[in-house]
Structure formats: structure tokens, C-alpha cells
Amino acid sequence: MAYDFEDHCWKDVIDDDVLQIYKAYERETFVGKSPALLLIDMYNMAYQGGAKPPIELQDKFPSSCGMYAWETIEPTKQMLAMARSMAIPVIYLTSDQLTRARGVKVSATNRKGPAKTEDAFEIFAEFTPEPEDLLIYKTRASAFQGTPLTSYLTRMGIDSLIVLGESTSGCVRASVVDAYSNGYHTVVVEECVFDRSPLSHKISLFDLHHKYADVMHIDEVLAHLSNRQLVKTV
Amino acid sequence: MEKRTWHDFFTEQDKRHDEMWGKQSLNGFGEKPVFVMIDMYYSVVGLKREDIFESMKLWPMSTGLEGWAAIDKTVELLASARKNGIPVIHVKGMNSGINHWTKGSRRGRAKTGLTPEMIEKGRQIVDEVKPIPGEIVIEKAAASAFHGTPLLFQLISLNADTVICAGETTSGCVRASVVDGATYRFQMGVVEECVYDRTQASHYMNLYDLHQKYADVVSLDYAMDYFDQIGAAKKVKIEA
Numbered sequence: 001m002a003y004d005f006e007d008h009c010w011k012d013v014i015d016d017d018v019l020q021i022y023k024a025y026e027r028e029t030f031v032g033k034s035p036a037l038l039l040i041d042m043y044n045m046a047y048q049g050g051a052k053p054p055i056e057l058q059d060k061f062p063s064s065c066g067m068y069a070w071e072t073i074e075p076t077k078q079m080l081a082m083a084r085s086m087a088i089p090v091i092y093l094t095s096d097q098l099t100r101a102r103g104v105k106v107s108a109t110n111r112k113g114p115a116k117t118e119d120a121f122e123i124f125a126e127f128t129p130e131p132e133d134l135l136i137y138k139t140r141a142s143a144f145q146g147t148p149l150t151s152y153l154t155r156m157g158i159d160s161l162i163v164l165g166e167s168t169s170g171c172v173r174a175s176v177v178d179a180y181s182n183g184y185h186t187v188v189v190e191e192c193v194f195d196r197s198p199l200s201h202k203i204s205l206f207d208l209h210h211k212y213a214d215v216m217h218i219d220e221v222l223a224h225l226s227n228r229q230l231v232k233t234v
Numbered sequence: 235m236e237k238r239t240w241h242d243f244f245t246e247q248d249k250r251h252d253e254m255w256g257k258q259s260l261n262g263f264g265e266k267p268v269f270v271m272i273d274m275y276y277s278v279v280g281l282k283r284e285d286i287f288e289s290m291k292l293w294p295m296s297t298g299l300e301g302w303a304a305i306d307k308t309v310e311l312l313a314s315a316r317k318n319g320i321p322v323i324h325v326k327g328m329n330s331g332i333n334h335w336t337k338g339s340r341r342g343r344a345k346t347g348l349t350p351e352m353i354e355k356g357r358q359i360v361d362e363v364k365p366i367p368g369e370i371v372i373e374k375a376a377a378s379a380f381h382g383t384p385l386l387f388q389l390i391s392l393n394a395d396t397v398i399c400a401g402e403t404t405s406g407c408v409r410a411s412v413v414d415g416a417t418y419r420f421q422m423g424v425v426e427e428c429v430y431d432r433t434q435a436s437h438y439m440n441l442y443d444l445h446q447k448y449a450d451v452v453s454l455d456y457a458m459d460y461f462d463q464i465g466a467a468k469k470v471k472i473e474a
Contacts, residue, residue, distance in 0.1 A: 096384065137373075138384075139384040139387060140384070140387065145384075145387075146382070146384035146385075146386065146387055147382055147383075148328070148374075148375035148376065148381070148382030148383075149382070150382070151375055151376060151381075151382055152375075
């Protein structure tokens with residue numbers, strides 16, 4: 001289960017020259033001391049239409065990530081179960097509809113789309129929040145922009161984040177860059193983030209891993225956390 | 235300048251200082267104002283129009299009749315903003331658990347007799363100034379309406395240059411919001427009859443501070459004239 005620093009999904013799209021250039025980033029990856037689990041935009045709209053290639057869902061569900069969303073469901077449930085068993089705070093982000101007044105264009109991206117269903121921005125049923133979880137509404141790509149997230153993290157004594165959700169190239173990337181800028185050590189769980197575009201997904205993870213965060217496989221993250229659990233019980 | 239309401243709270247030294255160094259003229263407002271109403275919910279005025287001490291028996295945060303008087307004045311200003319096509323933004327508290335920004339600030343105070351339903355009612359914006367469809371409502375988790383909220387994005391996307399404020403408390407959320415607004419380089423206005431507080435000395439001294447440093451504290455008449463001018467200028471533009 002030991003992974004090489006570059007042993008990730010981007011292997012088939014990054015050539016040897018670039019890997020050589022990026023050698024300077026190589027380091028030990030780790031999960032922070034007091035982490036919170038950050039679930040970014042895991043709302044119904046991202047899963048609509050089922051586990052199909054996004055191109056087949058394009059007409060009816062243009063915001064769906066289809067199969068790329070659905071393949072993260074099981075690993076995400078594992079991460080959630082682990083976090084809850086260790087009382088790691090769970091924080092959900094979803095889209096803010098309260099400030100979406102008519103004619104005022106403030107949203108996460110410049111994407112056009114059809115009218116949204118009522119429950120479009122409700123958290124996907126597989127990951128329904130528990131009463132003790134935090135649910136934060138955001139208007140922009142980053143979980144930090146225009147939200148009280150840092151106030152909550154300070155108040156809860158959080159020093160690091162474990163990030164799951166979508167899209168890797170959009171809100172996940174923006175949030176992780178801001179997390180780094182705000183001083184939080186951040187882990188992105190490779191099997192728990194997704195995007196409509198596999199190439200954007202891979203390149204974003206490559207960029208984040210080298211510059212701003214530790215991209216880790218789910219079994220690495222779970223192993224880090226369960227070792228910690230053992231130490232605690234001893 | 236004419237004697238302002240806060241002068242009564244000045245010490246002799248302050249009076250002399252104000253003569254030497256006090257603000258002599260208004261900073262002025264711009265061409266694209268937005269009207270922002272801060273924390274105008276029931277728990278700071280109660281459900282009935284009562285004297286502050288009567289009201290506080292059930293609503294410990296109440297500002298009493300001074301709060302209601304400011305709400306009535308704000309009704310006029312809000313109507314003026316709507317009539318003149320000035321964007322209206324309502325700001326209220328976010329109630330998601332970790333709300334208080336100081337630890338233990340409630341320690342040592344008597345428990346209130348409020349039921350959960352009344353606490354929920356207390357969080358609602360008072361009917362007199364409640365939002366209508368199309369108006370933005372922003373929830374905040376800090377004193378300032380800017381902190382951890384999309385207010386700044388909204389103002390920028392509305393191309394606002396001026397923010398006119400009503401609400402409460404003068405010394406708390408209004409002050410924090412006005413300071414942040416000025417920091418972002420909006421021309422800030424505070425409408426004196428439309429802001430309120432639960433302590434009079436705080437109210438007046440904060441008006442003084444805000445007027446000196448961060449905003450123009452203006453009368454309701456002045457603000458309504460200003461909104462009318464903006465509205466009239468819009469009509470001319472449309473016709474031209």
C-alpha cells in the first residue's frame with residue numbers, strides 16, 4: 001500500500017520531462033493533526049441521470065458528472081464512516097440559493113443551464129448530513145469565498161482539511177488553493193473527487209498535489225486515520 | 235456645522251476638540267447606491283411595541299420603542315429605495331450553531347422565558363421591512379455584514395459605489411459593517427433615524443465615530459432626497 005509520490009491518476013497524461021521538472025515538490029504526504037472533512041458540492045445535480053458517461057446525460061442533466069460521480073459514492077461513504085467513527089467534524093458545502101435574486105449574476109461559474117429542480121442543491125441522499133454536521137452555503141467556486149468557513153474552523157480547533165467532492169477542476173481546486181492560502185494543510189482524497197472531464201480531473205489533481213495539497217489514495221488516508229485511532233486507544 | 239445629536243454626550247474637552255478637528259462637510263455619495271438593512275429582526279424589538287424595560291422582560295436583546303421608531307422610519311426609506319429602483323439587500327444572522335463570536339458572553343445572565351418557536355420568530359425580519367421577491371437576503375455569522383458573506387460580490391456585481399445603511403445595533407453590526415464597507419472603498423451612509431441600539435450612549439458615540447471616520451451620518455430627509463435624485467437621474471437616462 002506504499003505509494004510512490006507520482007503514483008496517481010495523472011501518470012498517463014504527464015510526460016517524463018515534466019515529472020523531472022516537478023521533482024522538487026516530492027515529499028512525505030500526511031493527514032493533518034486535527035482535520036475536518038470538507039464535502040464540496042455533493043448535491044443531487046452532480047449525480048443526476050445515473051452512472052453514465054456525461055456526454056449521454058448532456059441534454060437532460062448538463063450538470064451531472066454521471067459515471068465519474070457515481071464511482072466515488074462507495075469510497076465517499078467509507079470516508080464519512082471513518083470520520084464519524086473518529087468524531088472528525090464533517091462540513092458540507094452547497095450552493096447558496098438565498099442570495100440568488102432575479103437579475104443578479106453572482107454564481108460559482110459562468111455556466112449556462114436549464115431551470116433547476118427544487119432539490120438540485122440538496123445533498124445527495126447517500127451522504128445526508130447528520131444533525132451535528134455543518135452545512136455552509138457558498139456563492140462562488142471556493143468554499144472560503146464569501147462564507148464563514150474560516151470562523152468555524154478556528155472555533156472548532158481545526159488545523160487541516162480532508163477534501164472530497166466536485167468538481168476537481170472547479171470548486172475543489174478553488175477551495176484547496178484557498179485552504180492552502182489560509183494556512184490549512186489539505187489532503188485531497190483521489191477516489192472521492194470527480195469532474196465531468198477526466199483530463200481536467202487529472203491535471204487539477206497533479207497541480208494541487210505538487211503545489212498546494214497532498215493528494216492521497218483513500219486506503220492511505222484510512223490507514224493514517226486508523227493508526228491514529230490505535231494510538232489513541234493505547 | 236449644526237449641532238448634532240451626539241454633542242450632548244461630549245465632555246468639555248471633546249467639544250473643544252470637535253471645534254478644532256471635527257468634520258466640517260459631508261464626504262458625499264455616489265451615483266450607484268445600494269440600500270442595506272442590517273439585523274432588523276424581531277428579537278431586538280420584541281413582538282409588541284413596548285418600552286425597552288418592559289420589552290426586555292421577554293426579549294433581553296430588545297431595543298424597545300427606540301427600535302420600533304427606527305423601524306417606522308426605515309419603512310419610509312425602504313419605500314423610497316424601492317420606488318427609485320435602488321437595489322435593496324437584507325442582512326440577518328445565520329443560525330447554524332457556532333454563532334457567537336465571543337466565548338461565554340452569555341455567562342452569568344438570567345435565562346430567558348422564550349420557547350423554541352419564539353426564538354425562531356425572533357430570527358425573522360420584522361414584517362414592516364420584510365424582503366419582497368427579488369430582494370437579496372444575506373445571512374452572516376459575524377458582526378460585519380461583509381465578513382464571511384457574499385455581500386461584497388453582490389455590491390461589485392451591482393456596480394455599487396455607495397452603501398446606505400439602516401438597522402441595528404449602531405455600536406455593533408452597523409458599525410462593523412460600515413467600517414468594512416469603507417475599507418472596501420464604498421461611500422458609506424448611515425441614516426440617523428433608521429439605526430438603533432440598546433444603549434443610548436453607545437448609539438450616539440458610535441454615530442459620532444462613524445461620521446468622523448467612515449461614513450456620512452445623514453438624516454432621513456437627506457437620504458430620501460438622495461434616493462429621489464438617483465431615481466430621477468435613472469428616468470432621464472431611460473428617456474434619453
